[in-house]
Amino acid sequence: MVFILAISEGGVSMIRKLLYKAKARRALIQAFRSAGLFFKNAKDRPVYPIIHDVHINEDDESLRYVFTLLNGMDPKEVAKKKYVFRQHFGRHLELKGDLKRYVLTIYSEAMTEELAYVAQEIAEAVQKHGLGIICGKDRLGRYVSFDMRKQPHILIAGETGSGKSTQLRSILTTLIRTKKPSELQLYLGDCKKSEFHIFRNVEHVQCVLSSAKDIAKMLRHIKKELDERSNLTEVFEVSHVDDLPAAQRRPYLVVCIDEFVMLRKNEEIMEILTEVVAIGRTLGVFAVLSMQRPNAQVLDTTIRANLTVSMGFKLRDKMEARIVNTPGAEALEVSGRFIMNSNKIYEIQAPYLTIDKAKALLDPYIVSKGPVKEVTPEPAATKLTEEDVFFDVIDEKR
Numbered sequence: 139m140v141f142i143l144a145i146s147e148g149g150v151s152m153i154r155k156l157l158y159k160a161k162a163r164r165a166l167i168q169a170f171r172s173a174g175l176f177f178k179n180a181k182d183r184p185v186y187p188i189i190h191d192v193h194i195n196e197d198d199e200s201l202r203y204v205f206t207l208l209n210g211m212d213p214k215e216v217a218k219k220k221y222v223f224r225q226h227f228g229r230h231l232e233l234k235g236d237l238k239r240y241v242l243t244i245y246s247e248a249m250t251e252e253l254a255y256v257a258q259e260i261a262e263a264v265q266k267h268g269l270g271i272i273c274g275k276d277r278l279g280r281y282v283s284f285d286m287r288k289q290p291h292i293l294i295a296g297e298t299g300s301g302k303s304t305q306l307r308s309i310l311t312t313l314i315r316t317k318k319p320s321e322l323q324l325y326l327g328d329c330k331k332s333e334f335h336i337f338r339n340v341e342h343v344q345c346v347l348s349s350a351k352d353i354a355k356m357l358r359h360i361k362k363e364l365d366e367r368s369n370l371t372e373v374f375e376v377s378h379v380d381d382l383p384a385a386q387r388r389p390y391l392v393v394c395i396d397e398f399v400m401l402r403k404n405e406e407i408m409e410i411l412t413e414v415v416a417i418g419r420t421l422g423v424f425a426v427l428s429m430q431r432p433n434a435q436v437l438d439t440t441i442r443a444n445l446t447v448s449m450g451f452k453l454r455d456k457m458e459a460r461i462v463n464t465p466g467a468e469a470l471e472v473s474g475r476f477i478m479n480s481n482k483i484y485e486i487q488a489p490y491l492t493i494d495k496a497k498a499l500l501d502p503y504i505v506s507k508g509p510v511k512e513v514t515p516e517p518a519a520t521k522l523t524e525e526d527v528f529f530d531v532i533d534e535k536r
């Protein structure tokens with residue numbers, strides 16, 4: 139008798155995966171044996187650490203093992219024998235764990251250690267999005283980007299020197315180069331007074347402010363925009379500002395605040411920021427917030443829950459990485475490397491955009507502002523100064 143076994147394509151790939159996993163499991167046991175990580179049982183048979191999971195990640199073509207040591211096994215031996223795992227699985231591996239539980243990840247390729255900001259390539263990478271945010275390249279050398287209209291608010295965290303200001307520079311420069319000023323307006327808060335000066339005279343940029351008092355004013359203006367946009371969507375019975383009639387369309391607003399922890403004591407600021415992240419998406423108002431020392435109180439649950447994308451550059455410890463929702467960010471060792479959390483978690487190398495290169499790329503978008511406004515032809519006539527932006531906000535001191 140002949141049996142014909144009909145297996146679907148999905149079934150075949152499932153079987154292949156299972157066979158691959160079984161092979162992978164045997165490979166790890168061999169590595170345990172070479173590393174001397176086993177005990178002998180009563181029958182003189184070797185007993186190895188327990189392998190709980192063998193996972194193939196198709197996104198970055200990695201293989202991840204989770205295993206625990208048997209009681210009595212010395213964790214120092216695992217660290218000492220890392221070279222044995224390298225001999226078995228190649229150089230591109232990561233071994234993380236402590237007392238008992240370990241995660242061993244094996245990658246097919248090493249990640250690039252520096253990624254130049256290539257303007258043309260990056261513009262192409264984000265062009266498929268309505269409001270494209272460039273992140274960097276993943277382990278397989280693919281650009282990673284996303285649409286801020288769908289994933290609206292970003293948290294960037296990292297200790298000093300980890301690369302978050304460079305990332306902000308690259309995100310903002312890319313936005314400016316890919317959207318017209320009629321489509322995008324930027325409101326920048328520079329609490330450290332160090333990063334955003336290069337954007338001050340860019341046409342899209344409505345203001346660059348650094349004191350809490352000024353930033354509060356800026357946010358009152360944003361709050362007014364939120365209210366107006368909310369009314370408009372109600373009047374025209376649409377669920378998103380993008381669906382308003384052409385005459386009523388509003389540009390996207392991106393509020394970007396570097397080191398926003400410095401504003402934590404200003405309740406009004408925190409309240410409006412909370413509102414932006416809670417309701418901004420459908421109103422076309424988005425936030426990018428950066429912080430050096432993640433703090434659970436500042437990132438209260440409402441703000442954190444609505445920051446849909448987290449980029450965790452090198453952080454001090456696991457606790458900070460947990461606050462930012464980027465596990466593993468405490469172990470990063472390369473400048474410009476970060477853990478991204480947006481639905482899934484993965485490691486990315488950010489483009490390296492120096493201040494000088496950013497200035498050169500922004501040059502075509504620079505306009506005269508302030509006192510020289512009147513003598514500048516056409517674009518400046520519609521260009522707002524910071525005074526214009528806040529004319530409608532009551533300043534108690536006036």
Ligand SMILES: Nc1ncnc2c1ncn2[C@@H]1O[C@H](COP(=O)(O)OP(=O)(O)OP(=O)(O)O)[C@@H](O)[C@H]1O
Nearest residue numbers: 252297298299300301302303304473474488489490
């Ligand atoms: N994407 C990158 N690729 C390679 N090197 C980078 C990258 N980003 C930053 N660096 C290196 O790290 C240094 C510090 O970067 P950056 O100023 O962005 O850090 P930071 O986290 O903003 O620090 P601070 O909080 O002190 O401003 C840079 O001068 C550069 O040498």
